[in-house]
Amino acid sequence: MRRARARTRAPCGRADLSPYRAVRHAVWSAAHVTWAPPGGEMTTASQEAGQEERREGAPLDTLSLDERLYRMRHSAAHVLAEAVLEMFPEAKYAFGPPIENGFYYDFDLPRPLTPEDLTRIERRMRGTVHRDVPIEGRWIPKDEARAIFADQPYKLEMIEEIEDDVVGFFSHAEFDDLCEGGHAERTGEIGAFALTHSAGAYWRGDERRPMLQRIYGALFPTQEELDAWLKAREEAERRDHRRLGRELELFTSSDLVGQGLPTLLPKGATVRRLLEDWVVTLERRAGYQHVYSPVLGKVDLYKRSGHWEHYQEDMFPPMQLEHDEMVLRPMNCPHHILAYETQLHSYRDLPLRIAEFGTMYRFERSGVVGGLSRVRAMSLNDAHIFCTPDQIKSEFAGVMRLVEEVYAVLGITQYSYRLSLRDPADTEKYVDNDAMWELGQRVLREAMDELELDYVTAEGEAAFYGPKLDIQIRDMLGREETMSTIQVDFHLPEQFELRYIGEDGAEHRPVIVHRGVLGTAERMMAYLIELYAGAFPVWLAPVQATVIPIADRHLDYANEVRDALLARDLRVEVDSGGDRMGAKIRKAQLQKVPYMLVVGDREAEANTVSLRHRALGDLGATPLAEAVVRIAGERDAKSLDPDPETE
RNA sequence: GCCGGUGUAGCUCAGAGGUAGAGCAGCUGUUUCGUAAACAGCAGGUCGAGGGUUCGAUUCCCCCCGCCGGCUCCA
Numbered sequence: 001m002r003r004a005r006a007r008t009r010a011p012c013g014r015a016d017l018s019p020y021r022a023v024r025h026a027v028w029s030a031a032h033v034t035w036a037p038p039g040g041e042m043t044t045a046s047q048e049a050g051q052e053e054r055r056e057g058a059p060l061d062t063l064s065l066d067e068r069l070y071r072m073r074h075s076a077a078h079v080l081a082e083a084v085l086e087m088f089p090e091a092k093y094a095f096g097p098p099i100e101n102g103f104y105y106d107f108d109l110p111r112p113l114t115p116e117d118l119t120r121i122e123r124r125m126r127g128t129v130h131r132d133v134p135i136e137g138r139w140i141p142k143d144e145a146r147a148i149f150a151d152q153p154y155k156l157e158m159i160e161e162i163e164d165d166v167v168g169f170f171s172h173a174e175f176d177d178l179c180e181g182g183h184a185e186r187t188g189e190i191g192a193f194a195l196t197h198s199a200g201a202y203w204r205g206d207e208r209r210p211m212l213q214r215i216y217g218a219l220f221p222t223q224e225e226l227d228a229w230l231k232a233r234e235e236a237e238r239r240d241h242r243r244l245g246r247e248l249e250l251f252t253s254s255d256l257v258g259q260g261l262p263t264l265l266p267k268g269a270t271v272r273r274l275l276e277d278w279v280v281t282l283e284r285r286a287g288y289q290h291v292y293s294p295v296l297g298k299v300d301l302y303k304r305s306g307h308w309e310h311y312q313e314d315m316f317p318p319m320q321l322e323h324d325e326m327v328l329r330p331m332n333c334p335h336h337i338l339a340y341e342t343q344l345h346s347y348r349d350l351p352l353r354i355a356e357f358g359t360m361y362r363f364e365r366s367g368v369v370g371g372l373s374r375v376r377a378m379s380l381n382d383a384h385i386f387c388t389p390d391q392i393k394s395e396f397a398g399v400m401r402l403v404e405e406v407y408a409v410l411g412i413t414q415y416s417y418r419l420s421l422r423d424p425a426d427t428e429k430y431v432d433n434d435a436m437w438e439l440g441q442r443v444l445r446e447a448m449d450e451l452e453l454d455y456v457t458a459e460g461e462a463a464f465y466g467p468k469l470d471i472q473i474r475d476m477l478g479r480e481e482t483m484s485t486i487q488v489d490f491h492l493p494e495q496f497e498l499r500y501i502g503e504d505g506a507e508h509r510p511v512i513v514h515r516g517v518l519g520t521a522e523r524m525m526a527y528l529i530e531l532y533a534g535a536f537p538v539w540l541a542p543v544q545a546t547v548i549p550i551a552d553r554h555l556d557y558a559n560e561v562r563d564a565l566l567a568r569d570l571r572v573e574v575d576s577g578g579d580r581m582g583a584k585i586r587k588a589q590l591q592k593v594p595y596m597l598v599v600g601d602r603e604a605e606a607n608t609v610s611l612r613h614r615a616l617g618d619l620g621a622t623p624l625a626e627a628v629v630r631i632a633g634e635r636d637a638k639s640l641d642p643d644p645e646t647e
Numbered sequence: 648g649c650c651g652g653u654g655u656a657g658c659u660c661a662g663a664g665g666u667a668g669a670g671c672a673g674c675u676g677u678u679u680c681g682u683a684a685a686c687a688g689c690a691g692g693u694c695g696a697g698g699g700u701u702c703g704a705u706u707c708c709c710c711c712c713g714c715c716g717g718c719u720c721c722a
Contacts, residue, residue, distance in 0.1 A: 112651060199717030200650025207719045211650045214717070242715095246658080255695085255713045314721085365648050365720060378722065461721090470722090482722055519722050551679040578678080579685085586683035600681060610682075618682050 067182060072191045073098030073219045075135055075172075075184040076125070077105045080195070080215060082175035083124035084109075087117070094154040094203055094212055098182075100478070101229060102193065102218040106201055108154070109213050118195045118215065125193070132188030133173045137181045139166040148176055154203065192226040193219035236476040241529035242371040248534050248591060250525075250542075251372060260369030260376030262522070267542035270571070271528075272379075272521050274540050276357050279381055279406065279518055286402055288355040288383055293335035295359060299325040305334045306495055310429060310464035316363045328361035333489075333514060336384040337496050340510075345500040350510060351391050355383035357521070372526035373481060381518035386498070386510045396447040396469075396486060399515045403471060403484045406517055410528065411537075411640045415483065417453055418470045419444055420461035430464055431491050440488040441467045463514075465491040476530040481523060487514040535592040535614060537641055538634040545631055546588040547574040547609075550581050550600035557604035561597055564624055568632045589614055594641070595631055615641055 077096035080103070085091055088109055096105030140148075142159060145167045149155035155178045159167055168180035172187055184190055194217060201214040220226040237243075245251045250268030253261065264272055280290060299318050302308040307315070311330055318325040329335070336354040345352065359379045368374055385395050407415065421441055422430040430437070444467055448455055455469070462468055468487035474480050489512040492498075499507040518524040528536070538544055545565055549558040558574045565572040575584045581598060588596045598610040602621070609627050611619040622630075 115652090197716060198651070201718045202649075205719070207649065211718075213650075216717085253714095259713080360722090362721085367648060367650095367718085368720060370714080374721075380722070382722095485722070516722065523722060548682090550681060553679075580678090580680050581682065582680085583684050584682095589683055596682080598682065602681090612682060 069219075069221065070098050071182050071184045072189065072221065073103040074179075074182050075187065076190050076193050076217060076219050077103040078135070078170065078172065078175060078177055078179070078183070079125050079128045079187055079190065080121065080217060081105045081107075081177065082128060082173070083121045084215070085175070086124060087121065092152055092154055093177075095158075096177075101220075102196070102216065104214050104216045106203070106212040106214045108203075108210060113198045113213055113215070118198060121215070122195045125195075128173065128187050129190050130188070131173070132186050134186050135170060135172040135183045137168060137170040137179070137183060140169045141165065142167055145169060145178060149178060191219055191221045192223040193217050194226060194230065233477070239476050239530050239533040240371075241373070241475075241526040244529050244534040245372065248529075248542075250529065258376070259366060260364055260374065262372055262375060268525065270542045271536060271540050272525060275518065275524065276379075276381075276521060280355075280357060282402060282405065283353075283355050283383065283517075286353075286398060287351075288353040290355045290357070291336065291339050293329075293332055293339075293356060293358060295329055295361065296326050297329055297334070299327050301334050302327060302330075304495055305337075305492060306431060306465060307331060307334075310431070314362050314364070316361055330360055330362050332356055332358055332360065332380070332382055333384055333492055333512070334496075336382075337492060337498065337512075340384075340386050340498060341496070345386075345510075347388060347500055347502050347508070350500060351385050351387035351395055353383055353385045357381055372522045372529075373475065375520075375522050378523070379521040381516050381521065381524075383515055385513040385515065386493075386500075387513065388500070388502075388508070389511050392443050392488060392511055392513060393447045393450065395513050396444075396488075397451060399486050399513070399517070400451060400453075403517055409638050411531065412473065412483075412527075415471050415473045417448065417455035418461065418472050418482075419448065419455045419457045420463075420468045420470050421457060421459050422462040422467065423460035426460060429460075430462065431466075433491070436490045437467065440490060443488055444469055444486075463487050463489075465489050466514075468514075473527055475527065481527075483519040483523065483527065485514070485516050485519065489514055532641075533592075535594070535641060537639060538594045538631060539636075539638045541592070541594050542571065543573055543591065543593050544570050544635065545572045545595040545597055546584070546591075546593045547572060548581060548584045548588070548596055548598045549574070549576065550598065554599050554601070554604055558599050561599055561609055561624060564628050565631070568628055570628070570631055570635065585612065594634075595627075597627060 074097065077098060081093045081096055084105070084107055085093060088107075090110055092108035094106040094108065096103065142162070142165060145159050146156065148169075149159065158178055167178060170177050170179040170181060170183060196216045196218050198213055198215045200211045203209040203212050218226060218229055220229055245268065248267060249265050250271065251262045251264045253263065257263065283290070299308060302311075302315070307330060315330045316328045318327045336356065339354050340352060343349075357379060359377055361377055364374060364376050369376060385399075387395050407413075419441075422437055424434075424437075448469065458470075461470070466487050466489040468485050470482045471484040472480050473483045490509075492512055493509050498510050498512075500510050502508045528540070536542070547558045547561045547565075549555050555574075555576055558576070562572050562574050575587065577584070579587070581600075585596055585598070592614060594614055596612040596614070598612060600610070603609055606621070606623075608621045608623050611622040611627050611630075613619055
């Protein structure tokens with residue numbers, strides 16, 4: 001198995017593309033996403049470059065690289081920078097790597113860019129591509145680099161951070177860049193590209209440093225591939241859960257309520273309740289016990305748990321009551337700990353699994369909230385497993401089984417594992433206890449290895465109290481989010497002085513495994529809306545069937561059909577409006593109702609329905625009883641649609 | 648929170664320094680129809696909030712708020 005943790009050096013001066021991030025892209029590319037480069041997994045060019053002779057005058061040759069796309073995208077970033085520098089001679093250029101579907105470059109510019117600027121920049125870039133000039137690289141001494149980039153503060157900063165005596169240098173035409181390569185040989189080999197948008201980005205990804213302007217471009221070897229990607233992106237935008245949420249009447253939000261506080265409408269509430277009931281059932285079978293705990297509590301509780309010290313910034317500010325300061329809970333671990341503490345436990349009680357589907361409140365920064373995937377009131381499918389240290393691995397495996405079952409039923413196939421570790425240097429964010437972290441991280445690694453699962457590691461992504469294994473999914477636009485998470489915690493048991501009586505009659509400290517399967521109901525719904533493009537499988541569909549009477553005289557029979565479905569506990573509506581049948585079908589199609597039951601004279605006569613499926617179309621005359629069995633059967637089997645992609 | 652964009656009817660969007668328009672949805676009427684949109688009429692907006700410039704602002708300027716794209720953060 002692959003422990004995907006390679007040392008990578010970022011191009012154009014190894015700035016803010018963290019090793020983890022570079023590798024993460026590689027894993028996604030290889031395992032899940034749209035392209036796999038000729039060599040299979042995307043080895044970054046700089047890994048190869050690192051094996052070359054680093055001395056002054058040595059050719060910085062990348063011909064051996066079998067990474068054409070990487071090189072095309074990287075060179076396109078250089079061509080972009082060249083165009084921007086021509087248009088804005090006073091511009092400072094910072095960092096410009098190839099990324100998954102293209103490239104970007106960061107600039108410090110005298111004024112904000114407009115869409116027209118992008119058009120002009122793009123035109124200039126095409127000129128450079130057309131001129132087909134050679135791109136050349138070599139190693140140069142640091143002093144020479146300092147002279148070349150004398151008026152480029154960002155480049156100078158990068159030069160100073162390079163430990164070698166020589167630095168990579170690439171140029172084409174009049175354009176120079178500090179860069180360790182992975183480039184096309186000539187600008188004519190760059191392929192088909194388009195500048196997509198510009199956005200702000202902090203220098204070095206650090207919010208205390210200047211905000212630069214980042215220009216993003218998409219690039220593929222051929223125009224056909226680029227067009228296909230642009231088209232796919234447009235389609236992805238059409239299944240944005242925020243858009244579908246409105247169109248399908250799933251949820252709404254209002255600035256009268258506040259940012260990040262959406263309201264689930266009846267149809268969305270139906271979906272959530274079904275998901276929730278189902279997962280609670282699975283958890284009960286897996287030995288979890290469910291509790292309810294309050295959303296408001298004294299700040300002292302969170303001081304004891306450590307949340308206050310480490311998490312205060314992310315909590316809603318406290319409210320002052322008569323004698324106490326109260327806060328909205330950001331997590332419910334302390335409550336579950338209190339549930340554990342109501343009894344003195346024997347080792348025979350363990351593992352004890354306390355679960356709750358409750359809402360947490362987190363004061364997310366205003367720029368990040370949106371839709372259902374990033375909210376300030378989130379309903380966690382949370383549980384805390386109190387166990388002995390030697391039960392951690394089997395509990396971990398049990399959670400993974402649960403996650404896999406849930407994902408399989410929902411049809412979630414594109415996800416990756418991320419082992420989130422602490423950043424040892426960050427004692428502010430993380431509980432300061434080296435031994436505890438080492439142990440927790442080792443246990444998680446071992447557990448993953450035993451399950452033979454591939455993962456990437458991410459330093460600085462852990463919870464404040466312990467390391468975690470996150471399961472990452474991507475939304476339709478490729479943005480990555482954590483869905484499920486499993487966390488090992490030696491800290492909270494210590495804080496609350498938890499204990500159990502062991503076989504030896506002595507007191508021992510239990511371990512807590514925190515875990516979320518759905519993550520949050522909100523984020524899971526956002527994801528599923530996009531995954532299904534709003535066409536929920538029958539078991540989750542807010543309306544499972546619409547009965548469509550052809551004319552008013554068929555209303556009585558339509559109601560009979562409805563009642564037959566209701567008798568099997570199906571969610572059914574009769575469209576008794578004045579529209580023609582075609583319009584009623586269209587309405588039901590647009591609402592993504594799985595089944596339409598058209599009834600007219602023939603059907604009323606023969607006690608049949610004319611069955612239509614939203615994806616399969618007209619299925620023809622079907623005896624009413626048969627139609628009911630079919631729909632109820634699909635519901636009970638939690639079947640996925642034949643092919644949601646093609647809808 | 649930061650950078651940029653943006654905010655006109657329930658939704659999607661036009662418009663212009665002289666107090667606004669379309670399509671869909673809604674309502675009413677006519678039509679009773681066979682697998683993705685029948686026809687007609689009606690109604691619907693302090694043009695995101697506040698301030699300023701102006702004889703006059705929804706339009707120009709400032710500030711605030713929301714939304715969108717990123718960054719940072721994160722379930």
